[in-house]
Amino acid sequence: MEMARTRVRYTSHHSAPDAFARVTDWKRHRVPLTEVTVTPVGFTARTAVGPLGFDDPMEITRWDPPHRVELHKRGRVVRGSATITVAPEGGGSVVTWDEDVSVVGVPALFDPVVGRLLGLMVSRVLRALLA
Secondary structure, eight states: OOOEEEEEEEEESSOHHHHHHHHTOGGGOOOTTEEEEEETTEEEEEEEETTEEEEEEEEEEEEETTTEEEEEEEOSSEEEEEEEEEEEETTEEEEEEEEEEEETTSOGGGHHHHHHHHHHHHHHHHHHHHO
């Protein structure tokens, strides 16, 4: 299965433990038209306009605070994985978010576009969480 890929690196003034805590505070992930619900094994992001929408359930498959978290996306519409790493740098940290996704019904030809849009969304989330 082809995947859209993105990698976003963000340099933060927050310490690595603080940055990790902020980035893994799933309820604070603000994405337009999306609501996050924490589950026993991860979280589900529900994106909807009125009654039309889809769930993006994510399972935490590796939890290594304050350095790394890995997620498996198990939805009917969006599938794939994400890895978020946090490393100390100077008095702050560097957060790297790698994500590989496939969107059901979207041809692989559009993977570069999906990857770019995903990167913009991840950048926005990181800026908001680490401001």
